[in-house]
Amino acid sequence: MCGICCVVSLTTPHDPLEENVHKNLKHRGPNCSKDITEEISNCSLLLSAHVLHMRGCLTPQPLQDDIGNMLLWNGEVFGGLKIEQEENDTKVLLHQLSEARSASDIVCLLSKLKGPWAFIYYQSSERCIWFGRDFFGRRSLLWKFNPERASFTLSSVASQPEDDSQSQWQEVPPCGVYKFDLTETSPIGTFIFELYPWIFHSDDKPNESLESKCEGLSRCVSVNTNSSGLYLTSPVCPMNTSISSPTAEQDLNTSQTSVENLKAFLTNTDKKAMVGALIDVLSESVRKRVQYLPAQDAPEVALNETKADIAILFSGGIDSMILAALTDRHVPADKPIDLLNVAFKMQEAKMPPKSMKKGKNKKTDCDDADKTQLGQQKFNQFDVPDRITGRAGLQELKDLSPKRHWNFIEINVTQEELVDMRQKRICHLVHPLDTVLDDSLGCAIWFAARGIGVINEAVDEELYISEAKVVLTGIGADEQLAGYSRHRVRYKHSGLEGLVKELAMELGRISSRNLGRDDRIIGDHGKEARFPYLDEDVVSFLNGLPVSEKADLSLPRGVGEKLLLRLAAVELGLGLSALLPKRAMQFGSRIAKLEDNHEKASDKCKRLVTT
Incomplete structure (x- = not known):
């Protein structure tokens, strides 16, 4: 993975790269x-790249070939282009691009790639x-335009503008x-881009959502x-929109929710x-993502043999539990x-x-007495719902794979630290998104991915810092398998037909939302x-x-949504987490x-x- 950036100035000299963006x-x-x-003629380019070494030999970017082509690559090729374990995908890809003799060749090459990328x-x-x-837009790419200076910038990450008078960043729509x-x-201060769109079939027309995805762009x-009619072939098949009611499940007793x-x-x-x-298919997906690991020098391997290479954003819910169970299959024991x-x-x-709740609770006095008697057993301010289900999930994983060492890292965040890091770092990373939801999720994921917490084993509490460069996340399961409460609302009002449309919309907007x-x-x-x-x-x-x-x-909550995934969890040997x-x-982390x-x-x- 990398941080990539390009400043294009239609006049010379080029605009400098913003200091905060560079940082x-x-x-x-x-x-x-x-x-x-x-x-280049009357234009100038500033290309800036910052590499996280993940594959093959460390390869500095921008990578330039003998005839002046230059590549900035932020991605992982997991299929579609043969790359040996010891090879660097940036080198392989630049070689393939340099061999291209036409726009058609470039489009054909990019259509083959499987995996997340921005370039x-x-x-x-x-x-x-x-x-x-x-x-899907799994890698970030932003753009910003400055018509007065006849320049624009592409970047993996931005920095929040100091005032409203500055040019605004936007996410590059993943339309193609x-x-x-x-x-x-063209008139100075205007920017004309040729689009090679993603299309499912050759007889399809460009997606109607292209216009909606590109709306809101600057007038310049x-x-x-593109006038040649070239397009990128979608790497996934279209969604099955057929409407049929479940059959096998209707004969079963579904009034209760249980693993049985x-x-x-x-x-x-x-x-x-x-x-x-x-x-x-999920196991193979996980395998590709946990076995393409950062290359390490021998001394580092010796020093870090007890450190994990893989981390999982983990709540103990079904999505992260399945990722953990499948990761266990493919990471050395x-x-x-x-x-x-x-x-x-x-x-x-x-x-x-409890005494303030409506009605009388005869157990209140007993509870208070128990707390006083036990002394240490007091209200734990970090026992949020995801911590409780996470611990339960940890026990399931230990039962499933007792020889594996699972590092359950309790990452505890105070409001003071939240306020501090939001202002220093997180607000710039969430930008250009700006909603309450973006704030909540952005902050929660930032602290989780940082990986600084404690491991509680027996009576000892150990400070632990995760050094894993690969972080697996369960995003995409709810969007495809009707996991959100809004899916139940849509189903209730519009039936299966409405649910199909909702799921199609979910997958279509996942890049801009998440x-x-x-x-x-x-x-x-x-x-x-x-x-x-x-x-x-x-x-x-x-x-x-x-x-x-x-x-x-x-079917009831805890069964009907993501039903196929719940059945997979049971088949894998998981227990109550499947429900x-x-x-x-x-809400689970309690940041809200x-x-x-x-x-x-x-x-x-x-x-x-x-x-």
Whole structure:
């Protein structure tokens, strides 16, 4: 993973790179930094790259070939292009791009790639800039325009503007790949981009959502679909929109939620085969993401043999439990796995005493007496819901794989530290997103990914800092398998047809709602976010199933949503975690309770404004 940036000035000399942006880029790539300035006719380019070493030999970027092509690459190739274990994917990709003889060749090459990526490529022979993000937008790429100075900037990460008069950053819409011709003569202060869109089939027309995704751009910007009719082939199949009611489940007793009840579903041969297929494709997705590990020198290996290479954002919920169980399959048995569990300090005053609840509670006096008698057993301000389910999940994993050393890292955050780090770091990483939800999730993920906490084993409490460069996250499961409460609302009002439309919308907007932000947040620690549930083969498998096979929202909470995934959990040998209802991270970690309870998730968050 890397921090990549390009400043394009249509006049010379080029604009300098903002100091804060440069600093944020370096956080993403602590192993190597390099800048190149290139003068092209009346234009100039400043290319800046900061590398997190993940694969093959350490390869500084921008990477330049013998004829002047330059590549800035922030991605991982997990399929579609053969890359040997010891090879560096940036080198392989630049070689392939240099071999391209036409725009069609470049588009064809990028269509093949499987994995998360964002790139900026200067093609010397055509004197043009190519850039874009993968189909889902799993890697961040932002742009900002300055028509007065006839320049624009592309960057993995930004910095919040000091005032409203400054140019505003926006996320580059992952509609396809963009091309900017440096020799094109157009009115000064205007920027015309040629788009090569993602399309499912050759007979399809460019997605109707292109216009909506590109709306809100500055008036000085124009994005036009390329006149040659070239397009990138979608790496996933279209969603199955057929409407059919569940069959096998209807004959089962679903009035209660229990692991035995879930096991009853697996007595159906077809259902069991489908669950097995899901486990296989998910397991392979995890394998690719945990075995492509940072290369280390021999001395470092010796020093860090007890340290984990892989960390998981871990709540004990079904998404993270399955990732942990599958990671256990593919990480050597003598290597630990870090489970990152974040909690925000609850205020005791905000917890109403039982005596204030309506009605009488005869156990109150007994409870108070017990607390007094035990002394040490008092209200723990970090025992948030995700901490409790996380500990329970840890025990399940120990039962499942007793020889594995699981590092359950309790990451405890006070309000004082939250306020401090939000202003210093997090607000710049969340930007240009700015809602209350972005604030809550951004802060929770930043502290979790930092990996500084304690490990409680027996009576000893040990300070622990996770050094894992790879952080697995469960995002994508709820969006594909109807895990959110809003999916139940849509199903209740519009049935399966409405649910299908809701899920299609969820996957279509996941880049702008989550992925760019999460990549910027996790990358700030010099770590790489990886998203197993958004592997192209996993998404294609789930897209190929009718929605009724993935979820049955006529069943109770804790069973019907993400039903297929719950059955996979049972098949993998997990227990009560398979029945946990969805609990959003902002509520499970209790960060939402620290702020104004009257806020809506979609409100603009004043706390993200620097002071």
